[in-house]
Structure formats: C-alpha cells, structure tokens
Amino acid sequence: MRMSLEEATRLADSLWYRHTDSTVIAVVQDASDKEVLMVGSMNREAVIKTLTTGLLHLYSLSRKRLWMKGETSGHIHEVVEVRVDCDNDALIVKVRPHGPTCHTGNRSCFYRTAEEVVQGKT
Amino acid sequence: MRMSLEEATRLADSLWYRHTDSTVIAVVQDASDKEVLMVGSMNREAVIKTLTTGLLHLYSLSRKRLWMKGETSGHIHEVVEVRVDCDNDALIVKVRPHGPTCHTGNRSCFYRTAEEVVQGKT
Numbered sequence: 001m002r003m004s005l006e007e008a009t010r011l012a013d014s015l016w017y018r019h020t021d022s023t024v025i026a027v028v029q030d031a032s033d034k035e036v037l038m039v040g041s042m043n044r045e046a047v048i049k050t051l052t053t054g055l056l057h058l059y060s061l062s063r064k065r066l067w068m069k070g071e072t073s074g075h076i077h078e079v080v081e082v083r084v085d086c087d088n089d090a091l092i093v094k095v096r097p098h099g100p101t102c103h104t105g106n107r108s109c110f111y112r113t114a115e116e117v118v119q120g121k122t
Numbered sequence: 123m124r125m126s127l128e129e130a131t132r133l134a135d136s137l138w139y140r141h142t143d144s145t146v147i148a149v150v151q152d153a154s155d156k157e158v159l160m161v162g163s164m165n166r167e168a169v170i171k172t173l174t175t176g177l178l179h180l181y182s183l184s185r186k187r188l189w190m191k192g193e194t195s196g197h198i199h200e201v202v203e204v205r206v207d208c209d210n211d212a213l214i215v216k217v218r219p220h221g222p223t224c225h226t227g228n229r230s231c232f233y234r235t236a237e238e239v240v241q242g243k244t
Binding site: 003007010011014018019020025027029033034035036038039051061081082083084085086087088090091092102103104106109110111112113114115117118 | 125129132133136140141142147149151155156157158160161173183203204205206207208209210212213214224225226228231232233234235236237239240
C-alpha cells in the first residue's frame with residue numbers, strides 16, 4: 001500500500017500528535033494472521049515516510065530520530081493497510097514482515113505473558 | 123484471567139512507565155479473533171486493577187483519572203490474557219468485550235482506513 005505525497009500529507013495533518021515527542025502510537029500487526037508484532041511511535045515525518053514508501057518507518061523515543069524498520073537487520077516491513085482510531089492519536093499498521101520484528105529474534109515483541117514476567121522471564 | 127495482589131504488584135513494578143503521565147501503552151485485542159479494538163494508556167494503578175479484577179481498567183489522558191471500561195455503558199471487557207513487550211512499556215490485553223468498544227458504537231475504534239480518512243470520513 002502506497003499513497004501520493006499529497007494524500008499522505010493530508011492524512012498526516014489529520015492526526016493528533018498527543019503522545020511523547022509529538023507522536024501517535026503505531027500498533028504493528030501481521031496482515032496474514034493479525035498477530036500484534038510491536039508497538040512504536042510515529043511523528044509526522046514517520047507517518048508520511050511510511051505512507052509514501054509503503055515501508056514501515058518509526059520515530060525512536062530513545063534515539064530521538066526517524067528510522068526504517070529493517071534498516072540494519074534487513075527485515076523490512078511492507079505496509080499492507082493503515083487504519084486510524086476514533087480520536088486520531090493511534091494507527092494500526094498491517095504489515096508483511098521480512099523477518100522477525102523483535103530485536104531478540106522473536107517473531108513478536110510480545111513474546112511473554114504477564115505470568116511469565118511475574119516468574120522472572122526476560 | 124486474574125492475579126493475586128502480590129503477583130499483580132510484581133508485574134506492575136516490572137513495567138517502564140515511560141509514556142505520558144507515567145503510563146504504559148495498552149493494546150486491547152479481541153481474544154476471539156485478534157481484532158485490535160482500541161489503544162489506551164495504563165498507569166500503575168490501572169495495571170494492578172486490571173490484573174486483580176480481571177476487568178479492563180485504563181488511565182484517561184484527557185480526564186486524568188482511572189476508569190473501568192464499561193463503567194457508564196455497561197460494556198465491560200473481561201480480561202483473558204495479558205502479554206508484555208520486550209522493553210516493558212506496552213501491554214497486549216486480550217479481552218472478551220460485552221458490547222462495542224468504541225464510543226461511536228463501532229466494534230473497534232479503528233473503523234476507518236487511512237484512505238477513508240483522506241477522503242474525509244469521520
């Protein structure tokens with residue numbers, strides 16, 4: 001899925017960047033089976049880059065910069081669909097990942113249940 | 123799914139409340155078909171209430187207070203499973219909703235595609 005710069009800008013301008021460092025929340029979901037892979041942040045630039053390139057871009061709250069998912073690992077995430085929530089401060093990005101999403105090598109960043117965390121699993 | 127206060131406190135203490143107003147991000151997902159229903163925020167108190175009661179509680183960034191999903195509508199959300207992400211700042215809460223999640227009456231808050239938003243759908 002890709003949009004023109006004009007359409008992407010219109011979408012980006014309709015969002016409410018209410019979260020840390022003027023971002024919206026991005027829930028990254030596998031388009032094939034709806035598994036939630038990760039939660040990230042997107043500033044206006046990350047939204048526009050994601051929509052115009054069709055590849056997942058995020059804003060890193062730790063490194064304070066835009067990055068493309070897979071820029072170092074090669075595991076890019078192709079965007080299949082983007083959905084917007086009712087108050088315009090969160091997106092679902094449905095993707096086709098070219099490799100594991102989590103830096104640990106797990107498919108999803110949500111690889112632990114609450115019970116496992118209580119038991120000390122890292 | 124419910125935890126003892128001791129277990130819930132241990133889980134709550136392991137999280138990183140890095141988001142606005144010292145919260146973690148909560149992705150609320152339908153346990154039956156993995157549809158993402160909403161994204162909300164949870165402070166430490168909302169995490170503990172959710173885990174000990176088995177009912178979804180959130181922290182409202184707008185109203186600056188804890189609330190239980192369904193406290194006015196009656197559409198409570200039973201918690202089936204909670205998962206934690208790799209950097210401990212986001213949760214997936216898998217639920218069994220007793221009615222629509224969105225205040226608009228839609229099943230999910232993500233009822234619009236990016237294309238529909240560009241075309242002006244509200």
